[in-house]
Amino acid sequence: MENNNTRIEKAYDLLEQFDFTELSEEEKLDILSVMTESQYNEMRKTIHDMKVVLDKDIEPLTGVNGISRYTAKSKFLRFIQYPVQLYQVAASIALILLTYFIIQKTDQNSITRVLANNDTVFVYQMDTVYTTVYDTVRIREIAAPGHLKYSKKPGNKKPKINTAPTADCNRELCPNEVGKITVLNKTNNMARDSALKGLLLSLN
Amino acid sequence: MISFTDEQLMELFRINKDGQGDPAFDHLYNRYAKRMLNFFYYSLQNDYKKAQDFLHDLFLKIIENKARFDRSKQFQSWIYRMAYNMCKNEYRSLSIKKKYQDHVLYTEEISDTGQKIDRDLQLCIHSLEQEQRALIILRFKMNLSVKDIAGIMDCPEGTVKSRLFYATRELSRMYKLENHGK
Numbered sequence: 001m002e003n004n005n006t007r008i009e010k011a012y013d014l015l016e017q018f019d020f021t022e023l024s025e026e027e028k029l030d031i032l033s034v035m036t037e038s039q040y041n042e043m044r045k046t047i048h049d050m051k052v053v054l055d056k057d058i059e060p061l062t063g064v065n066g067i068s069r070y071t072a073k074s075k076f077l078r079f080i081q082y083p084v085q086l087y088q089v090a091a092s093i094a095l096i097l098l099t100y101f102i103i104q105k106t107d108q109n110s111i112t113r114v115l116a117n118n119d120t121v122f123v124y125q126m127d128t129v130y131t132t133v134y135d136t137v138r139i140r141e142i143a144a145p146g147h148l149k150y151s152k153k154p155g156n157k158k159p160k161i162n163t164a165p166t167a168d169c170n171r172e173l174c175p176n177e178v179g180k181i182t183v184l185n186k187t188n189n190m191a192r193d194s195a196l197k198g199l200l201l202s203l204n
Numbered sequence: 205m206i207s208f209t210d211e212q213l214m215e216l217f218r219i220n221k222d223g224q225g226d227p228a229f230d231h232l233y234n235r236y237a238k239r240m241l242n243f244f245y246y247s248l249q250n251d252y253k254k255a256q257d258f259l260h261d262l263f264l265k266i267i268e269n270k271a272r273f274d275r276s277k278q279f280q281s282w283i284y285r286m287a288y289n290m291c292k293n294e295y296r297s298l299s300i301k302k303k304y305q306d307h308v309l310y311t312e313e314i315s316d317t318g319q320k321i322d323r324d325l326q327l328c329i330h331s332l333e334q335e336q337r338a339l340i341i342l343r344f345k346m347n348l349s350v351k352d353i354a355g356i357m358d359c360p361e362g363t364v365k366s367r368l369f370y371a372t373r374e375l376s377r378m379y380k381l382e383n384h385g386k
């Protein structure tokens with residue numbers, strides 16, 4: 001049994017050569033398995049008209065000696081005269097502009113980055129030097145004499161002896177009491193020592 | 205010289221290193237220029253200028269690629285295949301196909317019924333797919349055999365026949381619509 005492709009190939013062979021009425025019964029059956037009779041006739045007519053339409057010949061511009069003209073046309077000329085579509089031109093211009101803007105933008109970014117780097121270096125160095133080196137040294141110089149002043153304990157000071165006539169002998173040592181303290185210290189009487197201690201505490 | 209086959213002429217041209225003014229090439233040009241111009245003309249929507257440019261480019265390609273010619277194959281198949289590929293590339297690059305064919309075909313004035321039929325049918329031919337159109341032109345304009353077309357398109361003869369059948373049926377359908385629609 002023939003497959004569809006074989007039937008079509010056979011139908012095409014018949015279509016090119018014969019009218020439907022010229023076909024044998026067997027061939028007609030083959031054709032009718034692929035298309036109708038009217039389709040066959042329409043296709044025959046189309047082929048006929050097409051041959052008439054395509055029958056007109058056109059002549060080349062150049063004759064026998066036209067080859068020299070062809071070979072004389074250089075590759076450069078061919079390149080120059082190559083037909084270009086409008087959208088291709090527009091796309092090329094757009095691409096060039098885009099590239100230009102990208103390059104410009106990149107340059108701007110690089111300049112800004114350099115400036116920013118310079119600024120950062122400037123601020124960082126100045127600030128760091130000022131705060132950590134200069135200020136710290138200054139603080140230490142100021143603080144050091146103060147600490148030295150307080151390195152002596154105030155408790156080692158001798159009690160101040162007030163010789164003024166209005167002195168309060170309950171809170172301060174009075175001149176008449178100095179001798180008493182000296183005597184008590186020499187006799188080393190503990191009870192007297194406690195009394196002296198109480199006196200000194202009351203003075204503070 | 206005139207009794208030389210295409211392949212023999214091509215071989216003579218291939219041997220000649222000069223290329224220009226070669227009598228073998230002149231003969232090949234004389235044999236094929238008109239045929240190829242007509243092929244380009246009908247394949248490229250009846251654009252005469254473009255067909256002329258393509259003819260020029262085709263013969264330049266032959267000069268440039270003469271060393272690539274395979275002597276075991278037919279020169280006719282070789283030149284038609286190059287022409288077919290050029291048309292295929294061109295057709296691919298034409299994005300506004302419909303607009304283009306309308307421009308070429310409808311700008312012509314119609315003076316009588318015969319011209320109207322011509323124009324309708326040509327419009328139908330140009331509305332076909334590029335491969336189908338090339339097949340129709342090779343078969344019905346260039347009068348090449350199915351075997352030759354199979355050699356050009358690099359496919360079996362059966363395939364060429366079935367493609368021709370479908371192309372003719374499609375053309376017939378469009379032609380009928382075109383006539384009934386007006």
